[in-house]
Amino acid sequence: MRKVILALGTSLDLHIARPNGAVDFLYMPKDLYPVQAAFFRRIDTAILGxxxxxxxLAMGGNFSEWKLTYYLMTRSPLANPVPEVTVTSATPAQVVSRIRRKPGKHIWLMGGGELARSFLAADLVDELxxxxVPKLLGAGRPLFPQGFPEREFSLLRNESYGKGVIALTYARKRPRKKSR
Structure with a gap:
């Protein structure tokens, strides 16, 4: 099955962006490049909020650069949507179901926090x-806004890289179905 993987950078105090949306505090040490390349080989689809x-777009993003299929989840129409991005107002479950009906690689839940919250609430996240990065921002957009039920995950990997960056990977620990 195609996994939904929430993958992103965060500060020590679990902010994924500054209050104004800037992500200038995030950086990738060179020894993390192969890890990122391996991640991109595992996915072919990205969902973003x-x-x-x-x-x-404000940072000059080029949606054709990574050769992914993009889904933008929004409740309001866009004035000038980027042609490489499919705009949808469907629920997280509907979007994931539509994607999983087709063969392919895993699905990157690209962000942000509100989108992560809605996917966690629907219990659709398979991997974190x-x-x-070793910085405390003190304020910003939270990685996990409140409003989803408790979810349990198991640590798969923890690795340290240059400049104090730690990479953490967790798998969703789903309750066992009771047998009769």
């Missing part, structure tokens, strides 16, 4: 993958 989409 409106704020992440707008932030990416974070690069934690």
């Amino acid at each position: 409106r704020k992440t989409y707008e932030d990416a 993958s974070f690069a934690v």
Whole structure:
């Protein structure tokens, strides 16, 4: 089955962006490049929320660069949507179901926090993958906004890289179905 993987960078205090949306505090040490390349070989689809989409465009984002299929989840129409991005107002479960009906690689839940919250609330996240940079922001957009039920994950990997960056990967620990 195609996994939904929430993967992004975060500060030590679990902010994925500054209050204004800037991500200038995030950096990738060179020894993390092969890890990122391996991640991109595992995925072929990305789902993102409106704020992440707008932030990416403001930073000159090029949606054709990574050769992924993109889904933008938003409740309001876009004035000038990027042709490489499919805009949808469907629920997280509907979007994931539509993607999983087709063969392919895993699905990157690209961000942001509100989108992560809605996918966690629907219990659709199979894996968490974070690069934690050693900075405290004190304020910003939270990695996990409140509003989803408790979820349990098992640690798959924890690795340290240059400049104090820690990469953490967790798998969703789903309750066992009771047998009769």
